Amino acid sequence: MYGLILRALQGYVLTTFGQAAWQRILSRGRFPSSGFEPLLPYDSLVLDQVLALSSAELDRPVPAILEDLGTSIIAGPHCAAPRRLLRFGGAGFTDFLLSLEELPDRARLALPELDLPDLRLDEVGPGLYRLTARGAPMELGPLMTGVLTAMADDYGALVLIEPWLCAQGPALTIRLLEARFAEARRFELSRAG
Amino acid sequence: MGHEPSPPRAEQEAGLALDPAMLARLMPMHLILSGDGTIRAAGPLIRRMFPGTEIRGRSLFSLFALRGPSQITCVAGLIARDGQKFRMVPQGGGLRLRGVAVPLARDAGVLVNLTFGIDIMRAVDQLDLTDTDFAATDMTMELLYLAEANALVMGEMRALSRRLEGARRQAEDEALTDPLTGLRNRRACDAFLAGLCREGTAFALLHLDLDFFKQVNDHHGHAAGDQVLTAVAAILRGQTRTRDCVARVGGDEFIAVLPELTNETRLRALAQEVVGQISRPVPYRDTLCRVSASVGMVTVPPGLYPDPAQVLADADAALYAAKGAGRGRVAWAQDLGLGPGAGRSRGGNADEAGLDARE
Numbered sequence: 109m110y111g112l113i114l115r116a117l118q119g120y121v122l123t124t125f126g127q128a129a130w131q132r133i134l135s136r137g138r139f140p141s142s143g144f145e146p147l148l149p150y151d152s153l154v155l156d157q158v159l160a161l162s163s164a165e166l167d168r169p170v171p172a173i174l175e176d177l178g179t180s181i182i183a184g185p186h187c188a189a190p191r192r193l194l195r196f197g198g199a200g201f202t203d204f205l206l207s208l209e210e211l212p213d214r215a216r217l218a219l220p221e222l223d224l225p226d227l228r229l230d231e232v233g234p235g236l237y238r239l240t241a242r243g244a245p246m247e248l249g250p251l252m253t254g255v256l257t258a259m260a261d262d263y264g265a266l267v268l269i270e271p272w273l274c275a276q277g278p279a280l281t282i283r284l285l286e287a288r289f290a291e292a293r294r295f296e297l298s299r300a301g
Numbered sequence: 302m303g304h305e306p307s308p309p310r311a312e313q314e315a316g317l318a319l320d321p322a323m324l325a326r327l328m329p330m331h332l333i334l335s336g337d338g339t340i341r342a343a344g345p346l347i348r349r350m351f352p353g354t355e356i357r358g359r360s361l362f363s364l365f366a367l368r369g370p371s372q373i374t375c376v377a378g379l380i381a382r383d384g385q386k387f388r389m390v391p392q393g394g395g396l397r398l399r400g401v402a403v404p405l406a407r408d409a410g411v412l413v414n415l416t417f418g419i420d421i422m423r424a425v426d427q428l429d430l431t432d433t434d435f436a437a438t439d440m441t442m443e444l445l446y447l448a449e450a451n452a453l454v455m456g457e458m459r460a461l462s463r464r465l466e467g468a469r470r471q472a473e474d475e476a477l478t479d480p481l482t483g484l485r486n487r488r489a490c491d492a493f494l495a496g497l498c499r500e501g502t503a504f505a506l507l508h509l510d511l512d513f514f515k516q517v518n519d520h521h522g523h524a525a526g527d528q529v530l531t532a533v534a535a536i537l538r539g540q541t542r543t544r545d546c547v548a549r550v551g552g553d554e555f556i557a558v559l560p561e562l563t564n565e566t567r568l569r570a571l572a573q574e575v576v577g578q579i580s581r582p583v584p585y586r587d588t589l590c591r592v593s594a595s596v597g598m599v600t601v602p603p604g605l606y607p608d609p610a611q612v613l614a615d616a617d618a619a620l621y622a623a624k625g626a627g628r629g630r631v632a633w634a635q636d637l638g639l640g641p642g643a644g645r646s647r648g649g650n651a652d653e654a655g656l657d658a659r660e
Contacts, residue, residue, distance in 0.1 A: 142464070147457055189453050196446035199432045214443070294386030297445055298426040299452075 109223055110155045113143035113177075114252070117158060119186045120177045125166060133161045149221075152245060159247070171250040178254020182262065194259055195295045201265035201287055205229055205237055225277065235284040242276045249278030256282060265294035329436055330415040332598075333405070337361050338376050341410060346435075349428045350396065361413075365389045365398075376411055380404050389415065395628065396420050424447065479549040481527060482534035490548035490556050492607045497560055503603035504560045505568050508616040509537075509575070511553035512593045512628040525585040529592055536578045540571055556616075563600045572596050572631040580629055593629035595620055599640040607641045615639040 121130045134141055144150065163170045182191045193214075195206030212224035222282050225244035232238050239256075241248050251268050260267040266289035272279040324331060325344050333342040338360045348356060356364060367373040369387030379387070379402040389398040400415035417424040421441055424430060435441050458584055477489035485493070497504050511533065520525040530553065537547045538556060546558040562568065576596060582589035597620025615634040623632035634640035 142468075145461055145464070147454075147461055189449075193446060193450055193453075195447070196432075196442055214446060214450075217447055218454050295431070297430055297432065298422075299449055 109150055110150040111146050111148050112152055112222075114155055114158060115146035115228050116144045116181050116187075117155075117162065117173075117177055120180045121166070121186065122164060123184065123186055124176075124180070129165055133158065133165050136165075147219075155247070169291065170247070172296060174247055174250040175254040175257075178251040178256075179258045180254075182255055182258035190255075191259070191262060192295070192299070194255075195262065196297075201260055201263040201267070201284065203275060204263060205239075208239065232281075236280040237284070238272060238279060238280040239282060240272075240274055240276060244277045248277050249280065252278065252280055256280070261290075262293045262295075264288055264290040266290075323577070327436060328414050329434060330400075330417075332361065332413040332415070334361055334376055334379075334402075334411045334413060336376055336408065336410060340364075346428075346430075347415065349430075349434075350391065365391055378648060379411055379413070396424050412594050422600040482531055482549050484534050484537070484555070485546055485548040487548060490546055490550055490558065491609070493546040493548075494558055494612065497558065498601075498607050498609045498612065501604045501606045502560055503563050503601060504558055505562050505598065505600045506612055507555075507557040507559070507572060508597040508599075508613070508620045509533075509555040509557070509594050510596075510620055510624065511579070512595055512624075514553040514589075514592050517590045517592060521585060521590060525588075525590050528585045528589050529583050532583045533579055533594070534577060535594075537589075540578075542577050554615075563602060565600070568598065568600065569631070569633075572598055574630055576631060595623040595625055595628060596631040597621070597634065598631060599634035601641050605641045612641070615641075 118130065121133065130143070131141060134143065139154075139158070158169045159173065164171055166173065181187070182194070194204065194211075197204040197211070206229065208227045208229055211227055215222050215224050225241045225248065228240045228242065230238045230240075239252065241252065249271055253271070256267070256269055260269075264287040265284060268283040268285060270281050270283075272281045319597050321342055324342075329344045330342040330344040330498055331342075332347060335341050340357050340359055340361055343356055351364075361367075362374055367379070367387055367389050369378075369382050369385065373382070373387060375378055382402060384401060384403065386399055386401055388398055390396075396417060397420045398415045399418040400413050402413045403500055404411055421444065425441075425445065431531060432442055479486045494506070511529070514526065514529065517529055530549070533555065534547075534549065537555060541547050541557055541559065544560060545562075546556075548556050548558075550556050559568075576594050579592065579594040582591045584590075597616045597618065597630075599612055599616045599619060601612060618639055619632040619634040622637055623630040624631070
């Protein structure tokens, strides 16, 4: 999982802040200038280090970088794949939320060694959901916020997402204000579309 | 079948009461046929296959060819499948379907439920399907998701392999290249020579050593020396073919291995040309650096499989002889009674006979 996040971070920093900024981050951390490979295994410490270096280089707090990264993974110009794969979760945003519990198993079908944390979705009130990633690193909180915000946009839903204090791992509350607030972005099942 | 007591009539009727819209939601690819094969009702996904055409009222068998595994041409044939699968293709070809038929109670016809099976990828493409077109229990979304995720992972794997292969080639190339001149290095030369010896290929080997190179370094500095080495490399490259291996094997020592080139006249001309060009002064800043080159040469005829170390030793001995006879000379190992083809010009003073004067 860290390889995927590192590669996504690489794409995000490169497109948003440019080659020079990314090369400075790599050289300060003594990482190879070719960057990170999405399918190679990395230690979680590598991600911590790259995030700390990025925070210093971009002069932004780590959670803010992670939330932007989450948004760019879905809505960014460099890779359409994560958004498409998540859209397979359901026709509407609520269906999509319900499909999140299956996400780690879906991901494992395609990439057995990929170890995504267990996700749990509870409906705690009408239109009010709580998403918990049990045992996951706390960095996942802001990253999920960014991803879910962008996915809500994609579905044309109006939501309010806030962090939720939970001892078991990063958690969010998701308040669905309006399921059909705007026109959803087109999603064709066939990849040619 | 048949052993269980029939449920009471009321329950039987209740079990059949299903609103067509609800049936379409459960089975978007269903058909209800009357006894003569006329389509009485069709699910929305089946109707999508015939845009602009009303299929209700038409005969199933006029629209589709059915096999299971032999041809099925009537409703009785369908019922005879007794819950077994059959296949169905539009007359004239198209998306392949798979289905099952069950008779409805009270001779109300036949209920057929269908799926695109493995043709689902083509169906999604051709019929522009979306997730709401499928039943909630349908696994198609998982299948499509998996196909796309797999393609993605495979693509990343291919990209990773390409990048690793590129890095491997580059590392290999760097390990075999002399960084100053861009010629091959000792390791590459040894491997090339060993290969030719192992295969029994004919070749010539030129061992070249610069004369007065130390003076250039001492008088004009190492940058001047580097300039000279680069110039010598360019001369060697210009006089050899791309299939030859030209290496810088020491400070001012070079080896050229020329496969399948053993013609003596051509080799002598080549060696003289190299020596002649190297004797021309190399400009460096506001001065001229002068060196010359001594060459020891050995040829190996085909099918001899010599020991590479011996070939190098013979070339080295020839080079030593060339140096001993003055500067700017070419010596042929065979003329000195050395080398795999030795004995050809035995007799006479080897030191004399083996030397070609520069001019």
